[in-house]
Amino acid sequence: MISQRTRYSLAQFLAQQDVSVSITLLAKYNVQHLSLSYANLQMSLNNTIRDQSDRTLLLVLQEIVATTGNLRKNISPKLIFDERLHDLTQCLLLDGYIVQDKRLLQADPSIADAAPxxxxxxxxxxxxxxxxxxxxxxxxxxxxxxxxxxxxxxxxxxxxxxxxxxxxxxxxxxxxxxxxxxxxxxxxxxxxxxxxxxxxxxxxxxxxxxxxxxxxxxxxxxxxxxxxxxxxxxxxxxxxxxxxxxxxxxxxxxxxxxx
Incomplete structure (x- = not known):
């Protein structure tokens, strides 16, 4: 299960991307009715991600982990991207998910159906x-x-x-x-x-x-x-x-x- 801390960390991570990137990534996994804009991007992402199912967010997270190089290339300075990715990775680890070889793995198979x-x-x-x-x-x-x-x-x-x-x-x-x-x-x-x-x-x-x-x-x-x-x-x-x-x-x- 994806904790609230990880959800907000994901919102912070996506907030550094161009709005179109976040909209496309979320819509790809059937997150509907997105109305993200530069004016209220962080709050919109907070609200959108907070209400998504664990399954949907895991799909989004799996793509992020697999494509960090592509997501990083347009961020300057790179330190900002690296800091937000570190925070997201550590939040996921607290939830029992390990980032390894561009894959998101469960540290313990029993966590899949466990509440945070x-x-x-x-x-x-x-x-x-x-x-x-x-x-x-x-x-x-x-x-x-x-x-x-x-x-x-x-x-x-x-x-x-x-x-x-x-x-x-x-x-x-x-x-x-x-x-x-x-x-x-x-x-x-x-x-x-x-x-x-x-x-x-x-x-x-x-x-x-x-x-x-x-x-x-x-x-x-x-x-x-x-x-x-x-x-x-x-x-x-x-x-x-x-x-x-x-x-x-x-x-x-x-x-x-x-x-």
Missing amino acids: MEDDLVTALRQSAPPQHEAIINKINDSAEAFRSSPPDYNAALTNARVALETLAVDVAADVARQHPGNGTYEPTSWGSVIAFLSKSGEITIEEEKGLAGVFRFLSPGAHRPIGIPQEQMARLGRSFALNMCWFLLQNRLSQREN
């Missing part, structure tokens, strides 16, 4: 509004920004994802303690203490506690040592683990609160 986890997580955080939800969302965004930076800072991407997970776990533990004041205490600055408290309180199982502990270790500096796997893919994997665990903690707490 980050978009759904941020929406759920805003709707449920745990005490530190804005700080958590900021760390998720900081993680993505570090991943997309030039050059990418994959350690910072993982560190920010880990902090987001840790902060949400602290909020969940505080909510459990309020709902069940007799469940004991924990040290909010200690990851081990927080997840042990969640386990002892019945919020999560022992196996879920082990899973959270494993993901946290994976995200810690120096813990992941890729062998034969590119660093960017290891960083994407770790970040995906963190976001999925955030989603689990949040949805599990909401469910437990209702029971």
Whole structure:
């Protein structure tokens, strides 16, 4: 699935092209009723791309990846094109798509029918509004920004994802303690203490506690040592683990609160 971040990055990439190029490229894949103009090009592209299906956008993206040389030749300075292409490529990688040999490939076949986890997580955080939800969302965004930076800072991407997970776990533990004041205490600055408290309180199982502990270790500096796997893919994997665990903690707490 194509995230909102990638959709806006694609709009930014196309905005540097001549209007006729964008109109032709989008119309080629049945994007109808285009009314792009120089006066409001960026906003028009934002609105048009935002509403397209994933299948349509993947076709557009596949052509872009296959024809970057042709698209680059009319852009001056070339650095502008290269910067926007880098951002688009990194956004796609966050979604699980790899640009390789002028082809757009899935890093994981399972992502084809999966909803964009980050978009759904941020929406759920805003709707449920745990005490530190804005700080958590900021760390998720900081993680993505570090991943997309030039050059990418994959350690910072993982560190920010880990902090987001840790902060949400602290909020969940505080909510459990309020709902069940007799469940004991924990040290909010200690990851081990927080997840042990969640386990002892019945919020999560022992196996879920082990899973959270494993993901946290994976995200810690120096813990992941890729062998034969590119660093960017290891960083994407770790970040995906963190976001999925955030989603689990949040949805599990909401469910437990209702029971």
